[in-house]
Amino acid sequence: MNARRKFRREGEERRRQDLIDATLDSVAEYGLQGATLRTIALRAGVTAGLIRHYFPGKEELLQEAYTALVGRMTEQAKAALVMEDASPRQRLAAFVTANLNAPIVDRRVFSLWATFLGRANADPALARAHREGYLGFRDEVEAVVAEVLAAERRKPDAGELRRHAIAINAIIDGLWIEGCLAAEMFSPGELAAIGVKAIEAELGLAPEKGGNQ
Amino acid sequence: MNARRKFRREGEERRRQDLIDATLDSVAEYGLQGATLRTIALRAGVTAGLIRHYFPGKEELLQEAYTALVGRMTEQAKAALVMEDASPRQRLAAFVTANLNAPIVDRRVFSLWATFLGRANADPALARAHREGYLGFRDEVEAVVAEVLAAERRKPDAGELRRHAIAINAIIDGLWIEGCLAAEMFSPGELAAIGVKAIEAELGLAPEKGGNQ
DNA sequence: AGGCTATTTATACACTTGCGCAACAAGGCC
DNA sequence: GGCCTTGTTGCGCAAGTGTATAAATAGCCT
Known part of the structure; x- marks a missing residue:
């Protein structure tokens, strides 16, 4: 039933930039507390797990x-x-x-x-x-x-x-x-x-x- | 065995001030993220539950x-x-x-x-x-x-x-x-x-x- | 001294968090 | 076209969060 979500593969640099931008947006809007991995991922249009593929952890992001x-x-x-x-x-x-x-x-x-x-x-x-x-x-x-x-x-x-x-x-x-x-x-x-x-x-x-x- | 912790009753104004000071200390040291109720309570020398006795919630504190x-x-x-x-x-x-x-x-x-x-x-x-x-x-x-x-x-x-x-x-x-x-x-x-x-x-x-x- | 009451502790709970991991599929390569 | 790499998803987990509430006790009143 639950169809798996469709996705596109972006270039590495592009994805990293998107994630960084989404992070800045989230921090600006909700503060450091509200900038959770899930919030950031949602804004970037991906799922939270992906972040770990590009950054060692939240701190580094x-x-x-x-x-x-x-x-x-x-x-x-x-x-x-x-x-x-x-x-x-x-x-x-x-x-x-x-x-x-x-x-x-x-x-x-x-x-x-x-x-x-x-x-x-x-x-x-x-x-x-x-x-x-x-x-x-x-x-x-x-x-x-x-x-x-x-x-x-x-x-x-x-x-x-x-x-x-x-x-x-x-x-x-x-x-x-x-x-x-x-x-x-x-x-x-x-x-x-x-x-x-x-x-x-x-x-x-x-x-x-x-x-x- | 587990003896219940000893405590002193402070005056209301004094306690509120202590909690506010502990909050400012915690925020300064660990940021808004790190300033949890438990951290604040620890610094004020009380347990976390007490905060709710003086403030409606964390937001108000x-x-x-x-x-x-x-x-x-x-x-x-x-x-x-x-x-x-x-x-x-x-x-x-x-x-x-x-x-x-x-x-x-x-x-x-x-x-x-x-x-x-x-x-x-x-x-x-x-x-x-x-x-x-x-x-x-x-x-x-x-x-x-x-x-x-x-x-x-x-x-x-x-x-x-x-x-x-x-x-x-x-x-x-x-x-x-x-x-x-x-x-x-x-x-x-x-x-x-x-x-x-x-x-x-x-x-x-x-x-x-x-x-x- | 003994009880009363409000302060304080302690524990439980539902929820969110960052992180780990296995399954999956998008898109290039032969 | 079929395969293989790897970017990406989905789900689970342990730790930590704020809040709720019952149990205990400190200190005042008589």
Whole structure:
């Protein structure tokens, strides 16, 4: 009677990606507790047993999912930096603006970020994954700041540069959180405008006169 | 043979507090998944069944625990504001400094904050608890900023005041996160110094000349 | 001292969880 | 077309979960 369920064989890489995506969806929607193997499998359109065919256990699946998440986030963030024919200051502003708008400002992404980070205390592997992503981000910020200041003919020493990067990183992170948690409290582009202004104040840049370009 | 375990009767308020503390400890250490009734009870020095005597269910226990956490955090933060015989600017600096040092900068507190916030997406009660705490904090910031600017004989309109408060809030939050996640990367007092400087730049305050007081 | 009652323990239960394993069938290969 | 590999299913299991409830006892009242 009970006909066995029909199925398709997918390529290995495709299946793994689907499972990772289903994991992130489940964690975002139900939290780590609700992200059971059965929930994840259901969302991926397979049965729970299959997961063990691709991952040694649930732990490893979660870790790979978090790594993938961090990778996508930093990738998107850095993408805003590749602008040709733009002044350092414009590139910095574009970087900040990109980080303070969709798709980086997003409830789901924030939920994932917070959920995984909450476990970073107990799980060294998660902590390391975060640390690497964070340092990469801050290095990126520091590099752009150095260019901006150089264009202004200012010669900050290493400590000053580091402190600027820390402060700017904090401004972006803090505004990102506010935007993710309460998007409806801000008009479109408002967060980015606040961020750019705050960062230019931090760097002591004179306000832009008139329109850009 | 199996002697029944000895126990002491505690006052109701005391027991509830102990259970809430044990819950926060468990969540911080093992995450929401690992914070089972048995784990919590063990840490509180009672048996699991007792929890149901004080809370309708696990859900309510977690919610009360989160409310207690947020309450303590904002309480500590605001405590730094009650300084008599201090200029608005000194009070603002003290506020920032208090928020960027122990005990507010603390891995455990951050872990709890992130863990609960990760579930705010799915749990409206948690989301509301956070929203209220956040808005209270920002109002506090806005009030101090207004005083500081008034002392400088500046008359910001409501929108400008709001944007300053948003930016300053972001700076504090962002630096708080950096400090919690990587305390060993900063020398003592460094985060607070960076924060105060960044905020004074945001408000366009001239740097302090010479030593304070 | 002795009982009363609410706090606390202990045990049971239905359910879910991650994992192991054998059967099955999809799709490439000869 | 038939076979063989292996991706995939389906089911079972032991451990652990939150909840329910009965039995015990600590500590106050008289």
